Amino acid sequence: MMRFMLLFSRQGKLRLQKWFTSMSEREKKKIIRDMTTMVLARQPRSCNFMQWKDLKIVYKRYASLYFCLGVESQENELLALEIIHRYVELLDKYFGNVCELDIIFNFEKAYFILDEFLMGGEIQETSKQIVNRSIEASDMLQEDDISEWYEVELFG
Amino acid sequence: MPAVSKGDGMRGLAVFISDIRNCKSKEAEIKRINKELANIRSKFKGDKALDGYSKKKYVCKLLFIFLLGHDIDFGHMEAVNLLSSNKYTEKQIGYLFISVLVNSNSELIRLINNAIKNDLSSRNPTFMCLALHCIANVGSREMAEAFASEIPRILVAGDTMDSVKQSAALCLLRLYKTSPDLVLMGEWTSRVVHLLNDQHMGVVTAAISLITCLSQKNPDEFKTCVSLAVSRLSRIVSSASTDLQDYTYYFVPAPWLSCKLLRLLQCYPPPEDGAVKGRLVECLETILNKAQEPPKSKKVQHSNAKNAILFEAISLIIHYDSEPNLLVRACNQLGQFLQHRETNLRYLALESMCTLASSEFSHEAVKTHIETVINALKTERDVSVRQRAADLLYAMCDRSNAKQIVAEMLSYLETADYSIREEMVLKVAILAEKYAVDYSWYVDTILNLIRIAGDYVSEEVWYRVIQIVINRDDVQGYAAKTVFEVLLHEPSKFGRWFGSVLLGRPLVQFNLLHSKFHLCSVPTRALLLSAYIKFINLFPETKATIQEVLRCDSQIRNSDVELQQRAVEYLKLSSIASTDVLATVLEEMPPFPERESSILAKLKKKKGPGAVSVTELDDSKREAGELNGGADRGPDTASTPSPSADLLGIRSAAPVGAAQTNAGSLLVDVFSDSGCSHFPFPLLPIHSLFVLLPICFHPCFVLGLSLHPCPVLWPPSSAPPSEDPAPPLSEADELLNKFVCKNNGVLFENQLLQIGIKSEYRQNLGRMYLFYGNKTSVQFASFSTTVSCPGELQLNVQSKPVEPLVEGGAQIQQVLNIECITDFCDAPLLNIKFSRYGGALQNLTLKLPVTINKFFQPTEMSSSDFFQRWKQLSQPQQEAQKIFKANHSMDTEVLKAKLLGLGTALLDNVDPNPENYVCAGVIQTKGQQIGCLLRLEPNAQAQMYRLTLRCSKDTVSKRLCELLAQQF
Secondary structure (H helix, E strand, O other): EEEEEEEEEEOOOEEEEEEOOOHHHHHHHHHHHHHHHHOOOOOOOOOEEEOOOOOEEEEEOOEEEEEEEEOOOOOHHHHHHHHHHHHHHHHHHHHHHOOOOHHHHOOHHHHHHHHHHHOOEEEOOHHHHHHHHHHHHHHHHOOOOOHHHHHHOOOO | OOOOOOOOHHHHHHHHHHHHOOOOOHHHHHHHHHHHHHHHHHHHHHOOOOOHHHHHHHHHHHHHHHOOOOOOOOOOHHHHHHHHOHHHHHHHHHHHHHHHHOOOOOHHHHHHHHHHHHHHHHOOHHHHHHHHHHHHHHHOOOHHHOOOOOOHHHHOOOOHHHHHHHHHHHHHHHHHHOOOHHOOOOOOHHHHHHHHHOOOHHHHHHHHHHHHHHHOOOOOOOOOOHHHHHHHHHHHOOOOOOOOOOHHHHHEEEEHHHHHHHHHHHHOOOOOOOHHHHHHHHHHHHHHHHHHOOOOOOOOOHHHHHHHHHHHHHHHOOOOOOOOOHHHHHHHHHHHOOOOOOHHHHHHHHHHHHEEEEEEEHHHHEEEEEEEEHHHHHHHOOOOHHHHHHHHHHHHOOOOHHHHHHHHHHHHHHHHHHHHHHHHHHHHHHHHHHHOOOOOOOHHHHHHHHHHHHHOOOHHHHHHHHHHHHHHHHHHHHHHHHHHHHHHOOOOOOOHHHHOOOOOOOHHHHHHHHHHHHHOOOOHHHHHHHOOOOOOOOOOOHHHHHHHEEEEEEEEHOOOHHHHHHHHHHHHHHHOHHHHHHHHHHOOOOOOOOOHHHHHHHHHHHHHHHHHHHHHHHHHHHHHHHHHHHHHHHHHHHHHOOOOOOOOOOOOOOHHHHHHHHHHHHHHOOOOOOOOOOOOOOOOEEEHHHHHHHOOOOOOHHHOEEEEOOOOOOOOOOOOOOOOOOOOOHHHHHHHHHHOOOOOOEEEEEOOOOEEEEEEEOOEEEEEEEEEEEOOEEEEEOOOOOOOOOOOOOOEEEEEEOOOOEEOEEEEEEEEEEEEEOOOOOOEEEEEEEEEOOEEEEEEEEOOOOOHHHHHHEOOOHHHHHHHHHHOOHHHHHHHEEEEEEEOOHHHHHHHHHHHHOOOOEEOOOOOOOOOOEEEEEEEEOOOEEEEEEEEEEOOOEEEEEEEEEEHHHHHHHHHHHHHHHOO
């Protein structure tokens, strides 16, 4: 399973943190510090995998953002890399040419999208269409539309 | 202000985020945040009730502040309020806040659980998913208690929407991982397995994670998943790249699901059903074939997804370890990847080959890549790839290539990254020890290791080296000489000392040592001081010089307490103690008791639980390799072959006496190869010379004063020494016979150990108390006992392990529970192992006095009954008879006591001849009762007996007859 996913900028600014197991704030801060220093110190064109304690760290840079995934040792590194890529695709589809600013200003959306895709450290849905459909469906639920809203044909 | 604001934009939030981003300093940011916190607090506390939108906005701001790394101590209640909002977006923000900022406030948890319960029962799939996500995100014990029984129901209910099923499966997985005791298996379990057949690929993908985890814990309950997984996999593997629509990822059909299926299969052995297995092998072959096909896309995503499946398939092939053909193909495929231009693939190939190296089928195939791997170690730009290369070299190392690999690793160490040096050092040390074919190579390697990476040589490595060298007489000479030469040729003022070598030989050695004194660390200096006092003991002529050294201010007034104390005490000791006292106090330390290699333990610890399997494989490989290695061991250890012994025979310690007699006589001519051998040097005994090792090492060894073990450095190993149990003692049968007619007494005694027994039996059950007494004044370490029953399934003996330490003079107790399954002949064996500090391993095996007669129930019967039954047991094999000479007194009372002790009823007035004894009893085993009748006819004149037994089971007659013939 995945233990955490972190998004941080080239300057080491954390943009998103998702923890799939319960952890104290102290532990989280330690991991964030270790990950940013380790990943940012990597030479370009190094491989995307590292060993850190008993975890495999899989990271990839997209434009100014680093996506960093901590997975348990039996997980498949290449697929972890593609989990990152699929998440980027989902963000891209939702925001249209996603950039770091989108994630900063709509951090809650970034979390919602991630929640549709991953859950409890495992993949919930790999289909881009299905994830996008449910995200857009929830966006279309209007604030003031309280009346029987779920009968709207959104989940067909 | 950003242009992006999708869905329900919260303008206030965007303004706030933008303000924070515009802050020029940390202080400004904190100021802005505090202002906002004050604002939100006042809104929450204000008289005016907030509308849902504002509440949502403020909760979202708090969340943002928290994610920036600031503490949030309010707003939880408002977030909980949002949970019960009917508006989706408000509910969603409420759940997000709760998921990120869980608070252990129990009042709050109750409220949250309430809201979740409402949403779970709302039958609104979107709300249900939100609630399930929240449970999975928090995953607390309280939530598991509240929902662990509800979620399986949702998961398998027929009318549950697919998206809810997916969330329910993963939510349940999370709860199972945090509180497995609360997730009870039930009728839902079998239905979960069938989700593998679900037509919705998303449902299968989510469910398989749950199924894999459950299968790992309850393999039997879930084993039907194997065939389901194989057929699902086969359908995916054979599908065209467009068949699966959106589940095809860059032309690769369902890569995540494929890998999960292959992972699930790794929880089980190869399928037994031939058809299923055939289908699976076909899948694996297809996957290997596809790797050779030209790519359908140039995108890296395509090749990643394809190779992910390939690596997972290879993992399964390695896991099965039964298809040589596939293993070799896998190895060839990985070999191709070793030279791939993608760094990621090189990394993964090295990693995967590590596990392949431990399979007997592919070990040789892996070895053919040695040059490529060595090259990777030298040329890869990325340290994580180099680390994998080093791991693989370690894994592929065996007797045939050890010298090459160790040499390569050593040369790599010179330039290795600091992050991996310590681990490299451990690996080199382990390989050098494991595959040492000659000691000079071992010593040279270790010295090189120290020279190259001294700072990274951990204490464990040092201790291990000292342990090996001390316990092996044949290494000592070379080691001492080499170390001496290293000291000698170090670029220092050594030339001039060489002159004085000719004048006072022991003094030369002393001066050589002392010239390095000021360069050493405090612990090393402490050891050197101890070595000096030993010089005084062995070479009285050095006394004056050394006392002078000790007396000088830099020693006796040293600011370090330890050094000062040693200097003062040694000085005093050397001036007041008589030669005899000195010799006793400074007697040589005995050899080290055997124990697990501390460096291996350290490597295991370092690698973490995930990597232990590799080292375990190493161990098993070592056991296999040991057979080849036996010949390299010295003659003294060859006599105690043990499957898991170290190559250098450390675990099978040399006999105590041998080492002690060597202490004085084993002199090593350190100069013999330096062109000075014609000078008749009185040479140092080996243990003093060993001080020459330039870095601190085991204080027990040099510090002759501390004759007690140092518990901090050498915790007595609690693991029982791994040596085969000794064969039973020659007197074991005799000892056993003493207990046929009695239950209590001393079973065994020698000068070290006494073993007492108390036992009681009822029906087919027995309980035995064993008392182990340490008769010496020295602690027994690694004390362990094992009971084994030679007969299959005849006796069941259970015991708890004993305390590994038995203090001098102390007694420990062990209880055995015994169950007689069927009748039996051979007594269970009791093996006892322990070592006295510094002594050789004691290993002795006794027969436990559990004999078939212990399960007798006496049966009273009349004369007529007796003879009737006697006649019923008239088949020739039912009777056993023996005529034998009396070995003991034929006194009536003694005989009666013995027959009663046998456990049978002694029947009076049955035999017409009053001199004869007649007994009856029933032997209770778990499965049956065996009636036994006995007649003993003494002939006082001839001092003979005739013993006749008739039992309903022939083997029992025979065994009882054998046993009893020894008793009278």
